[in-house]
Structures are given as structure tokens and as C-alpha cells.
Amino acid sequence: MKTNLKKASLLLTGLLAGSSLFAQTDSVSTTNYVKPFSGGPVKTWSIGINGGLLTPFTIFGANGRQDFRQPQSEIGYGGYIKKQFTPTFGLQADFLRGQVSGLRGQDGVGTPEGFNTKLDWSAALSTNITLGNISWFHSKSVIQPYLTAGAGYMGYKTTITDGAGNTTAYRNGAGENSIKEWFIPVGLGFKVNLGSNVNLDLGYQVNFVQSDNFDGYNTGGSNDRFSYAHVGLEFLLGSSKTPNMATYNPVNSLRTEYVWKNEQTKAMLQAQIDAEKAKNDQLRNDLNTTNANLAKLTVDSDGDGVLDINDKCPNTPAGTKVDGSGCPLAKPVVYVTEEDKRVVKDAIKNLEFDLGKATIREKSFPSLDRVANLLTEKNFSLKLAGHTDNTGSKELNMRLSKDRAEAIKSYLVSKGANASRIEATGYGQSQPIATNKTAAGRQQNRRVEFTLY
Template identity: 35%
Template sequence: MNYSTLKKSLAVSFVALMGATTLASAQDSTMTSSSAKVFGGRGQYRTWSFGVNAGVLSPFIAIGGSNDFTNWDPTLGYGISLRKQLGHAFGLEGNIFRGKVSGTNQDAPGGVVNGIRDFETEIGYSADLRGVVNVATVDFLRRENSVNFFVTAGYGLIAYAPHPNTATPATDFKDKAGDNHDNKYVKEAYIPVGAGIKFKVSERVSFNLGYTMHFIDGDNFDGVYAKATTKDKFSYGYAGLEFSLGSSAKPNLDWVNPLALMYDELKDPSLRQEVEALKNRVSNVEKSIEDLKKDTDGDGVSDQFDKCPGTPAGTAVDGSGCPLPKAAEVVAPMGTATGFETIQFEFNSSVLKTEAYPTLDKLSSVLRENGGKVAANGYASSEGTAAYNVKLSKDRANSVKTYLVNSGVNASQVSTKGMGEANPIASNDTEEGRIQNRRVETARN
């Protein structure tokens, strides 16, 4: 194939491919916008794509190196690809292509080197797996990208048949390859390394321009072993179309700009509404906490638990915010009055609590210094039988007398009596009231 014929073939192919692009673009024109999230996972995107390509094959590569021929003839190559996009910037791509690679010694003296004028190698097939990295976008700050650069590298297997032309008939490797000369093609491993640029034509279609260098693990790709320590190589410059596969309701992951998506999520009105709702919930919680702490009458019990609101300032209260009962008074000689607090007891107990000691000590001091007599009347709450509560209340009164006698008061100065459930000072229907009724009251005779 001469160069003029190649150019015409590429032109016809390109026109046909662009026609397909226009049709695909028209079909996608009604596609709705996506609500994809940057951290929403691959399931919200189209990740598979299929491509077709065609271009020019050459025994030379862009980075130079040694070659067995001085000139190259442009020859046609063509192939297909299937790619799975694994993330915003990386995908795996399988490639298969065919074609012919041709070179000559036209510029060599006499047009012959090592007795060889030219060669043509038929590529029966070439298959490889490559990693594809999206390295940059020209318009990466825009909401939707339309131009992208990529690099590729991978590993593959090529089956080829070289045919060198010499002054005398030369060996055609096709159908004569292999150690027994009975294989159709020579097979070698190769490493493809390439780069390219892609243009977004529509939501479904992109137009790709690429260049790939193929480094073959052998020195017989062109049928010449002139440099036994070197490896042959060839390049493929191509143009192609890539079609995104999958649901039209999803965007193509290939063109997603994660920075733009993140910005859009931050500007999402629904997200702002959620933030405002969260602020309101936090404010309500803070208000509830303040309400729990509120103590209008300043008695140390919050309004939420205060059963006796409006207690005057300075009034001693119990855990429910109700005033504690006033202490009975002992009238001392000389016409002076001395008050003593009521002695409280635990449930079903006649054991004095330590907080009662200061009160009893004060009462003991008055009796020892001034004489006189005191009556200790014991009481009980309504739990238990009446007979048991009389006995319990008598034991409580005796506990007070025993303490006073042990502190130096004459036993004859203290009389005791068990009153049982009589004369409650608070309701026995509540635990707070029953606590107040478990007591001993002292009074001067």
C-alpha cells in the first residue's frame, strides 16, 4: 500500500466514524443530568467502554534507538479495545489489533544493507492488557471536562510473520515459523507504552488520538538478525472512537471531575437544608439542657424536679425542693428558748445517723448545764403493721435517750414514747413524705 492510498483509506474511515459519532450524539441529546456524588461509589457511573481505532504502523519509535532499515513505509493498522474504568483516574484496557509493518533501505548506498532491500511483516494478531491513567484535563476547573490526556503501559503477546526481500529469494516466515518450521506465526511477548489525548464528543462518545510504542522480546520482527543483542520495536499512531456502555441515566466515570463534584455537593441546597436542620436540633438540645439547669426559686433543686416551687430564699429543702420540718423547741430556764431539729432515721431502722450527732450534743449540753427534763417521742412511716411501727418508733426514741445518757445526761431527765404512725408531718403516699415521718421529736416537759 502506497502513502497516497493510505491517506485516502484513513480519510474514508474517519468520515464514517464521525458519522457514527453524530448519530450517537443525537441519541444522547435527551440524557438527563446526573446527581452523582464524589463518594457515592462506582455503581452510580458507567464504567465500561468499547473502542475502535485505525492508524499508521512504523518500525521506528519516537524515542529513537537503532534500526535495521534506513526508511519506513506508512502502513495501515486497526484494532479494538475494551476498557473498565476502576476510578476517576485509572482503568484497565484490553487491546487487539492487526496490520502490516514495512521498512526499506532506500537511503542506504545501493539501496541494500546486508543483502536486504526491504521487509514487510504481517501482524496476525496482537493482544495486550494495559493500565490507563488519566493524567490531566485541559479544563479541569470546569463543571464538565471535555479534553483529557492519558498514558498507558502494559504487557501483551504478538504473532507475526516477517518477509525480508533480498537480491535472491528470501524466506517468508509465514507458515514456516517455529523450531519445526510448521507454525503460522512467530510469537513473542511485548511491552506497549503510549500516550494520547481524548476529546468528549457527547455523553456516550469520545474521539481519541494516541501513540503507542511496542518493545518486542526478540530481534526477528523485521526478519533481520543484524544486531543480535538488540530487540526490535515498532510504533502505532492512531485515531479512534470510544463508546461508553451502560445506562443512559448514569454519567461516564471517565469524564467525572471529583473536585467539581465535591464543590457541587457543598453547594447542594439539600445539604444546606440538612445542616440547618442539624443546627436547629442542636439548639433545641442546648435549650433543653438550660431548662434542666433552671432553678427559679434558688433552693438548689432545678425546676424540672422541684415539687415545691417558690420556696422562700434561705429555706432548707429536701431533694424534691420541699421545706424540711422545723425542729421542736426546748425551753430553757431564764425564759430563753433553744430549738432543736427533728432527728431523722432510715427506713426500718432505729440507728442514729451521724448528721444527728451535733443536734443531740447541743441538747445534751442544755440538759447538763440547766437541768430539766425532755420527752423523746418516736414516729414511723406507714409501711408495715401498726404494732410493728409502734415498736420501731419506741426503739428510735430509746436510741435518742441512750445517746443523751452516754453523753452525761441523767437517765431520769429523758422520757421516751413510741407513737407509731400517729401525727404524720407529711403525706405517707409519697416517698418524700415517708422520709420526713421517720423521726424522733424532743420536747421540754
């Protein structure tokens, strides 16, 4: 039994030592946040129930000096009401009941002596010190190690079994079998959050009795003691949305408040920066609009030398001579003289094409050159109308008449005439000037008319 209890004690000590490694939640969480100095609501009251093992064996002191060195494990149960005053400090009223028993050998001879103490009741007021819940980086502890110490009063009855197996009721020096005495409870343990209002409570408590009567033997100078290893549940009183004082971390709340304020300040500054950027963008747009309006004052879209702002006749064709308002100058009156008509008539007379083609024969060039000079010098306009006889298809004759008119235009332009002042049209066989029944008539119908204006 002693070996098992030693292992249990070492295990409990290891859990307590290691709990600090994972006793906090992520600092990002704000479920346990209370604004610092705001007096915000927190849960401070809780009740607990527990059950476990009672034994005279303890982890404190030399157990070999106790009256009974073969401790037995008995069932105990209890509960408490706790008031948390700060995240670290609380007071709790404990109740405990159960039995404590032990044996003492008789050097291997006879029945071992023993005792059994029935703990009718015990009440204690203890301080509860919660550890590991103050951290700059974490908002809420998941596991809360704690220490307890206090003072209590209890009532118990003890029976003794001698080596012969006889059982008698123990009486103290005052002859009392129902004994009431003070004791000092000292404990440690940890709580694990199972929910917003429920904690798992694992603890170990040593009770130092202020006498040597507890085990029925009043010998030596050492007071009796017994331990209580227990597991239980703690129920927090209050809304599940309200933070628990024992897990509330005021230091982290200060940090959270600082971070929030800093983020609000950054957001406010960013908003101001964005507002200034918007103003700058508006000024830039206004400046661009102004520059665009100014640019309009220097634009001459049609290139006639008159700015658009003063141009009363926009989109004037390129090369057109205009007045100060950008409007075309009145064209001078053009007179076609008899000599001009003679030059054109001579060109028509000498005009020849290869048979069935739009190729101008070389003998026609001199008279066409004089027509080109006339167009260039006097800026005349010329209309060319190509015609054919009815030999061949209408489509072929239409194409041939158009190609011959275009061939003449191309030649005149190559000699310097203004292409925009020459119109070339083909009429095919649709406008005969003589009968197509005779060779002479067909010869007359194969022609290109020149109209000078």
C-alpha cells in the first residue's frame, strides 16, 4: 500500500509541475476578456463536490514515526463553497467525511493491532491560491494549479483493535469517545476546465491534527495527521458567458486593451491618410481637367492654322485655304477658254487603247500631257466618262469602260494633276452616241469623254 501511495504522490507532483507548460489558452481569444478597471462582471462563487481516499500516510514528514505504519485506504467524500476575491486569491469553506484506518504489526506474531477513526464531520476555512493564471501573453488558463491552507474543526470517533482481536472505543484524557479537535489542512492540486461553468478538480490534502488522539494512541510527541486524495467537480455560479475570476487574466486584459487601442489608433490614422489621399486624388483630377481645358486653347484639330477655340468652320479638309475664322476662302471663278477646250478635244481625238484593253497607246501621251499641264496650272476639275460599243457582255464592257477611265486618271496624276479633282466613271455600252450595227458607229461608241470645269 505504501508503495502505491508513493507512486500516486509522485504522479500527482509531476502533473502539477508539468501543468505550467500547457496551462494557458491562445492569447487571441477574448472569451475571458474584461476591460481593465471597468468593474465588469466576473463569476466569483462556486461549489464543489469530491470523493477519494483517506489514509494516515502523507507525503509530509517521516511516516515511520507514526503510531501505525501500515496505512489502509478508506473512502472519503466532501464538498466546498468558494468565493474568489482576486484571480489568485480565494476563500473556501470545506466539508469532509469518511473513515481513516491503519495497522501496526506485532513482530510477525499474532493479529496486527489497528485503529479505525470515523470522521463524522469536519469543517475548515482555507485560502485558495491559484497559480499560473497571470501571464502577459495568454488570456485564459485551461489548467489552474492551486495551493490551499487553513484551519478547521472536526468531530470523530476512534476504535482500537488489539493484538488479540478485541475492539474497544478509544477515549481521550477527558473520557470522551466523540472527540472534537482542531486541525490544519494543507493541500495542492489542479483544476481542468471542462466547460464554461464546470471544472474537473484533482487534489491532495494533508490534515495536521492538533493532538495525538486521532489514531487512538496518545504516545510520543508527534501529532497525528492524515491525507485525502480526491477527484471532484467544481460548478461555477453565474452565466456561462461571464468570465471566471479564477481563470481571468488581468495582465493579459491590459495587453488586449493596449492592442485594441493601438489598432483603433492605427485605423484612425489610416482613415486620415486615406482621406488625405482622396483629397490629393481629387486635386490631381481637378488639375488634369484644368490642363485638359488649357490644352484645348492650343489645339488645331483640322490643321488649317486656326485654333479650335476660334475656328468657326471645324473639320476643314486638309490643304483648304481658310480665313481668320477657319472658314474656306471663296473659290475664284474659273473660266474655261476656247484654247482649253481645244486642248481637251485634241486629247480625245488622239486617244487610243490596245484592242480590248485599258492600256493607253504611246501616241496618246503628248496630248494627255497638255491636259495634265492645264489641270495643274489652272486647278481645273475633270470628269472622265468611259464608254464602249455592244460587242461582248455588258459586264465586260462596264469593267473595260471603267478601267480605261481610271487608266487616263492615273496617267494625268502621274504628270502632277490633283487626283481629288479628277472623277473617273465607266458606263459600258449603256450610252451609245451612234448605231452599233455598223463598224463606224461602233467606233464612235468606243470613247472616253473629257468634261473640263
